[in-house]
Amino acid sequence: MSFLQPLISGILTGGVYALAGIGMSLVFGVMNISNFAHGDLMMLGMYLAFFAFTLLHIDPYISLVLIIPIAFLFGYMMEKVFINRVIHHPHQNQILLTVGLGLIMSNTALLAFTSDPKILTTTYSSSAFNLLGDVSVSVPLLLSFLITCLITVILYLFLSKTSTGMALRATSQNREAAQLMGINVAKMSAIAFGIGTALAATAGALIAPTYYIHPLAGHSFLLKAFTICVLGGLGSVVGAGVGGIIIGVVEAMSSTYLSSDWKDVIVFVIFLAVLLFRPQGLFGKKGGQ
Amino acid sequence: MKQIAFIAAIAAIAISLPLVIGESPYFIGILISLLMMAALSSAWNILGGYAGQYSFGHAAYFGAGAYTTLILLTLYNLNPLLCMAMGVVVASIIALITGSIVFRLRGHYFGLASIAVAEVVRLSVLNFEFTGGAQGILLSDVVLWDLDLNSKIPFYYGMLLVLAVTLAITAYLRKSKTGYYLQAIREDQDAASSLGINISFYKNKALLISAALTSVLGSLYGLYIRFIDTSAVLDLRLSIEIILTAIIGGVGTLWGPVVGALLLVPLAEMLRSNFFGDMLINAGLVSETSGVGMFLKDNLAHAHVLVYGIITVLCILYLPKGVLGLFRRKK
Amino acid sequence: MIQHLLHISHVSKHFGGNVAVSDVSFSVEEKQIFGLIGPNGAGKTTLFNCITGFFPATSGDVIFDNKKINTLRPDQVCKLGMARTWQRVKPLGSLTVLENVMVGAFSVTSSTREAEAIAQEQLKVVGLSDYTTKSAGSLPIGLKKKLELARVLATRPKMLLLDEICGGLNHTETDTILDIIRSIRKKGATIIFIEHDMKAVTSICDQIVVLNSGEKLAEGTPAEITNNPDVIAAYLGGGHHA
Amino acid sequence: MKNKFVSIVAGALLAFPLLAHAAPVKIGFINSITGKEAQIGENLTNGATMAIEDLKAKGFQVQLVKEDDGGDPKNALAAYEKLVTRDGVIGVVGPYTSGCANVVASRADQYQVPLLVPAAAKEEITMKGYKNVFRLNAPANVYSKVLMDAVKAYKPKTIAYVYAATDFGVSTVKTAQDNALKMGLREVANEKYQQGQPDYRATLGKVKAANPDLVFLVSYDADAILLMRQAKEIGLAPKAFLGAGAGYTTSQFAQQTEISNLVVSATQWTDDVNWTGAADFGRRYKAKYAKEPSYHAACAYEAMRIMVETASRNNTPATLRAALKTGSWNGIFGPVKFASYGGFTNQNNHSMLVQQIQGGKYETVYPAQFSKKNLIYPFKR
């Protein structure tokens, strides 16, 4: 079997992982918080995409223009109401708060939408084309990968060219100095969480046409997002992007050449190895020790 | 003196409780869960509360105890106590490996690494054949001396004993060199190491004690419930529940985890069994056939994890130091 | 023959491209009070960290009590009889004053009772006996400094490294600390003393080394140092009035 | 402090069950309403709810005490013990998950209150000789047996397994391997996967490379759709896809005609089989819940009906047990009888059905006495 097949499907799947990882990494960089509700925020995006599709008949990829602002506002409010109260608390309390918020979100979804998985079937949900003869490329995955790239570029431009984006980076690099520049760091935290949420929801919406939608569907992405963050260096947006693709490829390669059931173990072993030998991540500059 | 009387009173109540409600396996079952969670959380507290190392992977040691015991029992039918001891050995090995990885890290990295190690353990158990894999392990009858292991009473006292031992170890530790060293590490690692404390030795010591006790509890649980699979004994949820119990009671205090378990375990069971909804209906406050009654009966049953989440959030926001933190005066 | 308790030989420390300490050598004799001074950023605390094992020197040797201690961990260094205090005090905040000092005492005993006795004794030495049950985090800075001193004394060190033990204290507090240090020396300990308060340094030290930008600028008695134009320039700024 | 708290809690817990009335027949129902298995749990809830409504309409006096186990065996045990010791039920239907059913079944003889397992597939549950444990559905081994019987005539040579790393997945594939051995099928791939992954292409690619005649699948609701979508994408097309229950028997799956057409699956129940009231149940279920009934719903419906009807005539656990042991029923689940055979005790020797999705609709194709349409073989897109 062609070596290219797992490589290409790994890269494409990795794109969605990357988006989830970037959102988490951004939140981490600016706020120094590990967000355990990230998977549930992805779930939010999945449902938004689903309802936009079934009720408003908007294509899930197009519905992003609605989902991104809604999710941003949701995250912004969540930070204002809950997260900023624990920003100076110990890590474990922050983690448990986000765990609790995640439980509230997923179980509210369970009440509201029942536990029946929803399937979002678009005309292209299972279409694919062949590349180089025998390498099949999934159309929806390719589309979502391209959108991921687009969003990453937009985010990159936002962070490097706009004043708010630069203020976010400044806050993440040195919170105190940022304050001295007249940056309202509390607001930056809320914005960062809003963007993190928007990115998580986008990842959810992008995966919705090829995945299923369920109140607990985000959970399988949570630990992956953490792995990606650490791999890329907590706080590094570019690192998380590359980290996501690495994880996607590692998963596909280990399923192909080793075994499907051990691939998660391999991912965690890589995760631990990175923590041990390069705790700042493959691309990060902040030390972990 | 007052303290001794207090402990004696608690011990007397705990020992005589099954005699008072001996008729009810349901309540004893809940009490077993309660004692187990109190003991798990106390064992975690030695590492998390005193040494300040917030492990998010304690399910691995619980699972190590449960799996080792049940595997050895089904394969070789050894004495259950021997199996338990082997469980401690396995848990200790896992703890040493974990320690060598995670104790090099601080902060977020420590927490994430402890999750990753526990996940590796969980997935390995799920993938191996000899562990029963996804099918889990079902245990037939167990024989230990002439105890009736179908009854819950031996397990009640077993859990009580482990809890007592855990609390005794904690009480002894915190007034001993090791205990002070652990607290010094929690407060300031640099200061601790400049005072001659071998940080990694003492962290590993705390982890080993904590893991061994957790493993014994896992073994007891396995023998008690007689069916284990990875989602019951190795899940991340279990690790989180252990920490939550300690935090809600009061981290780094002797009785905090016990208080946490006294609050959370009955609450979880009341929510699960729709106690509050039934109470309102049975008290005649709400009619069973009314809209509210239907909602309470049907939907509240779905909502108990939601309520649990809300309580978690409220506790972290308003009781960050736990219930005992409320009463602890600043010296 | 003069006994060198500590010998620093060509020690350098680099952080990435930054040179924090560069080729510093000096020796400290037994029962000396040895001053280590220099303007902010001169590398004094970095040198302390290299000596006490918090980070290994990039090059050079640290020899204490005839043993090379370059690669030892801080706790091993402490066990050999070298203890330090911190520029920014590091009280074990939620422990009591007594318990803080007991943690130090546990490096010489494993018995809680003995540790308590040692701690009480050292608290008396620094004059904190009235505060034993207070939590360390709640003490004012002057008392925290004393607490640190009592805590390292409880490890029964041969050599004490004091990092700005008088920093942030008023005159009376400084004088008390200096008296305590003199009494400690009388009991046989050797002391290295980082300090900014020149009055304190010159009044108590036998020998002084001046660091500037990571390099050794001068070494000598207090009188030699205060009259050294290089030192004055380093301290007051390379001005025209120097 | 502890003392006071415990006594308050214990007192409160002790006080309330006494308030309950004793008149109607009291049955317990343990189900996974929350947790990982909640989606199937909901189908069971629906089936049981319909059963109770039908029974009440027929004049049965019944009080149902519902308990959630969240898929956790510890909770299932607590729920069962609460039901039998506090609520005083005379029979219990449930639990759904195999793990929970295992634990509860092992305690049923201790409390002597009959347990009727509606849908858990683990074989052990009725293989330990428990006197108080009855099971309505066919256990895991039947899924593979009936599927292989259905395709036997076409003489396939090779088989590949793709299955979720769950109890049901592993158990079913183990029995399938035994059956395949007997049929002389050669195993060319064996891929176990963790649920909830977005990408199975690499796994399926490996299977495709092995070029099997049969692909035997065990997956849950949504995974099944995912797997088949990706199978189509990469062009995996064996002679037959054999889906063992669960995810391959949902209406949602059937509706995805593009990917699901001609997939063969084993099921406990369909609404086109000529069992009494099956079609009617299917119609009413659709009307009430706006979706096709899954076999889980039918299992729960029939288990609840049998339990309540039998208990109404035999109002103690002991007589109920005896009546369950000797009785026979005929309803939407076909003829039901709890018998002992082939190592099983109190097991309904249920004949499972093989269905194939033909034009977006499940058609029963095997065994012959229940089938209206013929199996289309080999598979083609």
Place this chain on the structure above:
Amino acid sequence: MLDIKKLNAGYGEMPVLRAIDLTIAQGEVVSVVGSNGAGKSTLLKAISGIIKFTGMVTWNNESLSSLKAHTIVQRGIVHVPEGRKIFPEMTVVENLMMGGFLCKKDQQKNLERVFELFPKLAQRRTQLGGTMSGGEQQMLAIGRGIMGNPKLLLLDEPSLGLSPLFTEVVFGAIRTINTSGVTVLLVEQNVYQSLNISHRGYVIETGRIVLTGTGEELLNNQDVKKAFLGM
């Protein structure tokens, strides 16, 4: 312009400053000198709102005590912190633009002003802040401060860790900044250099002001020398 009365401040329960009185008039360069740990940096942090304080700090008749750090910057008080604290993963220009976060209109003009003051920065526009030498970082930090259009510039140990050459450059720049109309509050260990360019100075010791006078007076005051050299 800035009026401080009975200011007490510290970290947590640790008091650092005790009853500080200090005034700064328009157009002045005022130095606060003292040894390490005397409380110089704490004073600046209190003024710029990074830490809480008690007492009165008034700026053009407005009390600063209840304002957050980022709003104090809006008033024209810009703090160049000790240790530079530049943004390591931003380029020189980006760092400068962050300094001008609140006055984007004047950004281009200010940028030119900074490059005029420190031509070296102009050559290194796209270099990452974290990769620059200490002296260059200090220039960048001061430049970043100027970008905020300060009326009052608070400088914390700008000569710390710099070679004599860079020190000269920095003090020269401070003088230029002042002549362009910016009031400067300078906190330094480098007593001679800083008093030399200052109109007035304060000597601070263990959290208290012990001496004050014009730069000239203090330079010639033997007590200052004593305080620093312990003679």
